[in-house]
Amino acid sequence: MSQKKRVAVGLSGGVDSALSAYLLKKQGYEVVGMTMATWDDSVKMPAVEGREGCYGPSEDKNIEEAKLVAERLGIPHYVVPVAEDYKREVLDYFRAEYRAGRTPNPCVRCNQSIKFGALQHAARKLGIDFDYFATGHYARLDFKNPDVPFLYEALDEHKDQTYFLSRLSAEQLSTVIFPLGGMQKADVKALAKEIGWDDFATKRESQDFIECGDYSVLFDESDNVPGDFIDVNGKVLGKHKGIVHYTIGQRKGLNIGGQAEPLYVVAIDAHHNQVILGPRSALSCTEVSAVDLNLMVSETSPLLKEPLTAHIRLGHKGATARITALDTAAGTISVKFDEPQFASAPGQVLVLYADKGVVASAIIGK
Numbered sequence: 001m002s003q004k005k006r007v008a009v010g011l012s013g014g015v016d017s018a019l020s021a022y023l024l025k026k027q028g029y030e031v032v033g034m035t036m037a038t039w040d041d042s043v044k045m046p047a048v049e050g051r052e053g054c055y056g057p058s059e060d061k062n063i064e065e066a067k068l069v070a071e072r073l074g075i076p077h078y079v080v081p082v083a084e085d086y087k088r089e090v091l092d093y094f095r096a097e098y099r100a101g102r103t104p105n106p107c108v109r110c111n112q113s114i115k116f117g118a119l120q121h122a123a124r125k126l127g128i129d130f131d132y133f134a135t136g137h138y139a140r141l142d143f144k145n146p147d148v149p150f151l152y153e154a155l156d157e158h159k160d161q162t163y164f165l166s167r168l169s170a171e172q173l174s175t176v177i178f179p180l181g182g183m184q185k186a187d188v189k190a191l192a193k194e195i196g197w198d199d200f201a202t203k204r205e206s207q208d209f210i211e212c213g214d215y216s217v218l219f220d221e222s223d224n225v226p227g228d229f230i231d232v233n234g235k236v237l238g239k240h241k242g243i244v245h246y247t248i249g250q251r252k253g254l255n256i257g258g259q260a261e262p263l264y265v266v267a268i269d270a271h272h273n274q275v276i277l278g279p280r281s282a283l284s285c286t287e288v289s290a291v292d293l294n295l296m297v298s299e300t301s302p303l304l305k306e307p308l309t310a311h312i313r314l315g316h317k318g319a320t321a322r323i324t325a326l327d328t329a330a331g332t333i334s335v336k337f338d339e340p341q342f343a344s345a346p347g348q349v350l351v352l353y354a355d356k357g358v359v360a361s362a363i364i365g366k
Contacts, residue, residue, distance in 0.1 A: 004028040007177060008123065008130035010115060011035050011077065012054075013065035015200040016136025019188050020179040022195065024134060025073055033077040034128060035066040036119045038086040048212045052204050054110070055086070056211020065203075072197070078128055085118035086110070090209075095218060098244040101268030102347025105164075105314060106209045112167040116176070132175050137161045140181035141173060146298040149357025156184045163314055166351045166361035167294050219244050227273035229256060232266065232282055240275045243268050249283060249343030264343075284340040287324070288312060290350045290362030293331040297359050309353040310335055312344050312364065318353070333362050 009021040011033040025031045039059040047057070063079055070077030090110050097104035120133055138154035138161045150170060154160040165173075180188060192201035210218070224242040231237055238256050240246065245253070250265040256277065266283055267276040288310070297303055310321035319341050325334040335352070346366050352359045 004030065005131035006030040006032065006129065007132045007134050008032050008034050008120075008128060010119065010133070010135045011066035011069055012136070012206075013062035013069075013203075014136065014205060015188060015192050015197075015203055016138075016180060017066075018069040018136075018197065018200050019192055020134055020136045021069060021073055021075065022191075023179045024177070025075065029132075031073065031075045032128065032130060033066060033070040033073075033075055034080050034119070034123055035063050035077070036086075036114065037063065037079050037081045038083050038090075038114070040083040040087070042087065043091075043217055045210070045212050045217050046214075051208075051211060051213055052206045053208045053211030053213070054107075054206055055090075055209055058211055065200075069200075078123065078126065080119055080123050080126065080128075082114055082118045082122050085122070086114055089113035089118065091218060094215075095244075097347050098215075098219070099223065099270065100347075101243055101270035103247040103345040104347045105349050107164050108167050108349050110209065111164055112172075116168055116172045132177050134177040134179060136180055137165060137178050138180055138185070139165055139178050141176065141178060143170075143174070147301040147303070149296050149303075149354060149359055151296060151358040152181075153353075153356040154178075154181045159185045162353075162358050163311060163349070163351050166296075166349060166358050169294065170296070216245065225273060227275065229254070229275050229277055231263075232276060232278040237263075237277060243270055243273060243275060246275050248345035280342070283343045285337075285342075285344045286340050287334060287336045288321075288341075288344050288350055288364055289325075289332065289334040290364045291332050293326075293328065293333050293360060293362045295328060295360045296357075297354075299326075299328055301359075303354045303359055306354065307338075308335075308359055310337065311351045311353070312341060313348045316341075321352070323352075331362075333360065 007024050007029045011017045021031055067077050090106050094104050094106050138159040140152040143150045153162050189201045223244045226239050229237040229240050246265050261279050263277040266278040307320050309318040311318050320338040321335040324336045346364055348364050350364050351361045
């Protein structure tokens with residue numbers, strides 16, 4: 001750009017956001033740092049040595065590390081309180097989904113509603129002015145034309161975070177900068193050491209959205225309502241400890257013995273408080289339908305008629321699929337896989353890619 005403008009960088013206290021701020025300042029932008037404060041001590045959470053998480057009592061430490069980045073760069077730093085938004089949009093959503101027998105992705109939700117939504121709105125209300133917003137996410141943007149994607153995988157495919165960003169709209173991303181999208185993680189750490197930031201280069205990364213790693217702390221005793229484990233034919237196999245403790249595809253922790261083959265959670269019936277168990281083969285699916293569509297190309301894009309790569313959860317390696325139904329007015333989409341896939345879970349995010357670009361995302365239904 002011919003004229004550099006003001007960029008607010010979301011500083012988390014980690015190496016990626018720190019180096020993003022460093023690179024932007026080096027490129028001539030006017031940089032300010034801001035860190036969202038989500039922790040309000042409303043959740044009783046045990047301390048776990050050696051774990052890092054986005055939400056937890058160690059937030060003050062992360063804020064101090066973010067301030068240290070700002071001091072080293074000589075830029076302003078602001079702490080932006082968004083705890084109420086986070087509780088409503090992420091924690092309450094997470095609880096409601098599990099109570100309904102679905103499996104949400106809280107990090108995807110946080111990006112959509114908080115980092116690229118409430119955080120920026122709250123910052124502007126505090127008088128923090130900026131033209132662009134930047135984060136340390138590994139992703140690339142390219143707004144060419146409406147028939148092709150605008151969100152692309154990062155150069156470092158092992159660190160790519162487009163799955164987490166797939167629910168963002170073109171409007172949300174139109175003023176975003178991802179400084180690390182064209183870099184390898186190893187090069188980011190090497191640069192941190194080169195500029196004398198060894199403490200950030202060796203800092204442990206966040207391992208989960210919740211610091212202790214135990215989702216059960218988000219629920220209370222009223223959620224621990226025992227019910228029946230049943231098989232796919234309706235036969236009672238035993239008792240579960242509450243549906244919030246289970247998710248589709250789960251095998252461990254069922255404590256059901258004496259079966260001819262291993263059992264998995266194949267469905268959750270929240271209305272009848274039942275967890276349905278079955279063999280691995282019962283989790284094989286060839287089609288997935290999803291709602292709350294976020295289309296990232298035009299409705300007339302030829303890509304929608306071509307084979308795409310579908311990811312049905314974080315960590316899924318992706319599978320070739322074709323769109324069989326698309327209703328943009330209703331916000332629904334269905335896809336059919338070339339080969340059967342394992343454990344499609346209601347509540348998870350379906351993300352469709354054309355080559356390395358995100359074509360669409362939606363929330364998997366029943």
